[in-house]
Amino acid sequence: MIQIKDFKDYEGQNIQTQGWVTNRRSSKGLEFLILRDGSGFAQCIVNLEDVGEEIFAKASKLTQESSVKLTGKVVKDERQIGGYELHVSDLELIGTSVDYPVSNKEHGIEFLMDHRHLWLRSRRQWAILKIRNRLIFAINNFFQKEGFVQTDSPIFTPNAAEGSTTLFASNFYDEPAYLAQTGQLYGEAMAMAMGKIYTFGPTFRAEKSKTRRHLSEFWMIEPEMAFHDNDMNMDVIESFIKYITGDVLENCKTELEMLERDTTVFKKIATEKFPRLTYDEAVDIIKGKKKVNGKTSIEVLEADLNDIKLQIEANKKEISEKEKIIAGGVKKGKRNFLQNRIDTLKNEIRKLEIKAGNIPKWIDSAANFEYGNDFGGSDETVITRMFDVPVMVYNWPHQIKAFYMKRDAENPELAKGVDVLAPEGYGEIVGGGERETDLNLLLEKIEEHKLPMKEFEWYLDLRRYGSVPHAGFGLGLERTVAWICGTQHIRETIPFPRYYGRLRP
């Protein structure tokens, strides 16, 4: 039995393959079956002249997602996605499929999420999950080749590690327990044992966030490195992101093509250095006080707004032209074609108008940004808009960062944290920094954050026995997949997403 991905090795040969019929088109005496088997997609042609009445009749009755075993010859055809097609000589039905609900046409997000177990079979989802898989592989490769040890942190925890977020409560043999929101503190302990470690596991946040970039359950990669300061940390982050994006670009060409992802950003990432901005510099850029490439953020946003307005005008003009043609009277086929185009343009206008409405708000909130605050979604958008590779922002006001973040000796108001903001509006994909080693500062901070001291005694031991400078970071897997795939929703980047209002299927 040959998998579709291996068709290239069997050109001109007769083979057997099996899979699901994802689509069927027909012409007189010809049936075009699009077969998928998980390894890829291939067009299979059933020709009446080749197979005879009986098999041809079977082929013409195949419905979407019925499963089949096919026998046939592999033929090279440049027009096909994998480059090969199958000329069928025999066909066996394995399982029927009646009224398959997910068609190859448009659906709304709610319908698709209700049918997630079937939606996963469609092309786009296949491409996303393949890229997710490759990304996981690349992440492991990077850390393994750099000498990191994979050591996972516990999921049941007795308390909130950072105190700020709402956690999912659980019951651990009649003792209250919470699902971990981060493995970082345990990662620090393991780094003191193993030198360089990384964890790769699920994390849970009970935030009632309904946005395109939040999940209640998501996967996070958290490296932790002994004898590293924040500058070394940023060096690792940069080479890490360059490695994983380069790997996916190299090994997922078909998938990126299926997603129609513009890959120029990844080509730039390979060669350009990531800008490293202090929080102060980033604030100046947001507020329009500091120029990037000769322009302030306000000027760039105003130019964007102008472009959007021009685009809206152009769309409106095209719509009225097309409507005039329809009003003048045309054949049904032509009319449908024009109407489709009009609907597309109207949808575009709707999206553009939302954007156009947002930009003045961004400009306003950017101009009025208050020093000392954390960046909001719009501030992230403003700053990433100024560069075309990921941006690292470091040296943050310590009040807005977690208790374990190391204070800057030269400026005690600052903590040595770093956030990495992905371009194209995808926002924060990495958060990390150097960890506090001063026992007294930690005690102070734990009290300040009103955290239960007794739960942190083991953590403080790490400072009592051979404390060393160390640093690390966390990468959100799904946000990274969303960015690399260019998806609108983070929900598409995990097989069965869990978020506020979604527990099934």
Next chain:
RNA sequence: UCCUCCUUAGCUCAGUUGGUUAGAGCGUCGGACUGUUAAUCCGCAGGUCCUAGGUUCAAGUCCUAGAGGAGGAGCCA
């Protein structure tokens, strides 16, 4: 928790100022076409206009409440 928007055929949506029998595309099904790429073309079928109440001679359309959904804020990866 707060703000904005949405709920009409299996799916995606249109429905003007409240006014005759509720519209399209796609999908399904039937038919045509020997190389289609979300094929195309012709035809049939398909409706509790989210729910409850109200205003009115008349409600898909207006009002009130509720349910569900989308986006955003906060928070974050």
